[in-house]
Amino acid sequence: MRRFIVRPEAIEGGRVRFDRDEARHLGRVLRLRPGALVEAADGAGRTFTVCLEALGAREAWGRIVGERAPAAESPCAITLGQAILKGERMAWLIQKATELGVARIVPVETERVVARAAGERAAARQARWARIAREAVKQCGRPVVPVVEAPRPFAEVAAEARRHDAAWLLWEGGGTSLAAAARQAGRACRLLLLVGPEGGFTAGEVALGERHGARVVGLGPRILRAESAGLVAVALCQHLFGDLGADPLTPPSGEMGRSS
Known part of the structure; x- marks a missing residue:
């Protein structure tokens, strides 16, 4: 059954309204007709079975005929503070981080960020990033669309470190x-991961992160690309604390990494 993401306000009175883009996809691309069944997720945890009633050029409507039990989100809520990357790398990273189950993505402006934007260009870029996250949710079957915030300065994001169970700043240095x-974090349910741009964090940014309570961590002897580092860290954290590849676990102290 085809799955679509709609805004919560589009669900009212037992019916679902699909916007112009979704209506075009329903009618012109998929060539569905009234009576066809689709799934509509509100991006906040609820998924409905919808019987299409009307398909137009600007919108489509359907009647709710069932509701699926909500799928669980990861028990580990990860905020990915990713320095803005050049070109399509940021869009690709947002897509993959969404698939991996991050709860929140904060594009970060650091000293070495090259891809800066302002005004209408910044707004258009932000809208595109949010759309990419929504499309990734549709594809991977998540019940919730992660928050993709507007870009913020590194100092602001680093200042959030102590609001989390653990905050880790990835640095090759x-x-x-x-x-x-x-191992030392124990049962971490709220994580903040800070990842630098192509040129990495400056020494001053690392020191600032540490002053705010972030811990500097590394991912091994090889220097990873910025887009790889963030996704590797997310995947490891989801495996250790979340729902990737196994049931959530809390290993006894000292058990994690015993084979190394």
Whole structure:
């Protein structure tokens, strides 16, 4: 059954309204007709079975005929503070981070960020990033669309460190291993991951992050591309604390990484 993401306000009175883009996809691309069944998720956790009633050029309507039990989100709520990357790398990273189950994505402006935008261009870029996250949710079957915030300065995002169970700043210049940091974090339910741009964080930014309570961690002996580093960290955290590849687990102290 085809799955669509609609805004919560589009669900009212037992019916669902599909916007122009979705209506075009329903009618012109999929060539569905009234009576066809589709799924509509509100991006906040609820998924409905909808019987299409009317398909037009600007919108489509359907009647709710069932509701599926909500799928669980990861028990580990990860905020990915990713320095803005050049070209299509940022869009690709947002798509993949959404598939991996991050709860929130914060594009970060750091000293070495090259891809800066302002005004209408910034607004258009932000709208596109949010749309990419929504499309990724549609594809991967998540019940909730992650928040994709507007870009913020590094200092603002780093200042959130102590609001989380753990905050880790990825840096190739040193720090403890992620495995060691995870052992010491115990049961971390709210994580902040800070990832630099193509040129990495400056020493001053690393020091600022540490002052706010972020811990500097590394991912091993090889230097990863910025878009790879963030996704590797997210995947490891989802495996250790979340729902990737296994049931959520809380290993006894010292058990994690025993084979290394």
